[in-house]
Amino acid sequence: MSHACAHHDHDHHRPADTPARLAEAEALCADAGERMTSARLRTYELVLDAGGPIKAYDVIDRFHPDGAAKPPTVYRALSFLEQMGLIHRIESLNAFVACGAHDHKHTAGFLLCDCCGRSVEIAIPNVADIEASAGATGFKVSHITMEARGLCQACSQE
Amino acid sequence: MSHACAHHDHDHHRPADTPARLAEAEALCADAGERMTSARLRTYELVLDAGGPIKAYDVIDRFHPDGAAKPPTVYRALSFLEQMGLIHRIESLNAFVACGAHDHKHTAGFLLCDCCGRSVEIAIPNVADIEASAGATGFKVSHITMEARGLCQACSQE
């Protein structure tokens, strides 16, 4: 991801648990009767390895050792992974991030640092209040996007 | 806007109060020492007249009676209007909508109907809880995006 500052270490080394997460994902798909194909697995691997929000075209560029993937290959995989709850789309960044929870199929909120670009997945506080507020006008909520922009602790200390 | 259904009247006639809103906007800018130029006013007029979320390129296409505006003209105006609190950007639609409140410079939440495409601006419930949830990790919130997708009352009754 891009950054608004240069005062932090932005190296994101490969999370140690990527292989375990890939295995979990394969199990999850098998349980659901869905196919975890190689394109889907590779896409998920790249999102996991990013260690934070990653753009679709960064996945596309990294997909093959030599040369990029075709956009539909990656967009299809991203859609699938999102439907499986393995990743989330971050609307205000046009980016994707691996789900940080193990109970998939939830709607998550995000804290997005405008300085270092990192994201933190949080439970949306008071979902019931949002649904009640909507329900007062007869509106039925199916999905909530909640993204808070600001500065993370590290970035607000300099 | 596009619609997922054809069972409602989707005509949005020009809201009767557009001239008054334009005048208010001019006064607001004058008070703030900002210039409400013709490009900005025309852009605001088109967003108001849309009567709901409108895409940037729809503004671009409608900007001149004969032929489209150049994208930067409209994107600049949209940015200005958003900074003035006259319009809001809806991230999950890549669209813009006129602010429904008279106290500008707030962050608003939206209920977005997936069927008829209409939006309702609401106060974000429990902003304090979101800020508290963020603050627990040292995160300082500057702006909250909250967009609930679902079905409005009219659309869920058929």
Place this chain on the structure above:
DNA sequence: TTTGTTATGTAATAATATAACGCCCGTCAA
């Protein structure tokens, strides 16, 4: 007027995302 600042005009391009089509491959029933 001069000068600095803000806004606009214009061309080009970047960045994000989808449509459309045909092929392959696995499943399943005949």
Place this chain on the structure above:
DNA sequence: TTGACGGGCGTTATATTATTACATAACAAA
């Protein structure tokens, strides 16, 4: 075994959304 079907993928092309860059114009202050 064979054929029909459906899902996933490869490929090309295109659609949609947004910005960069630089020149000019309008404005405000000195």
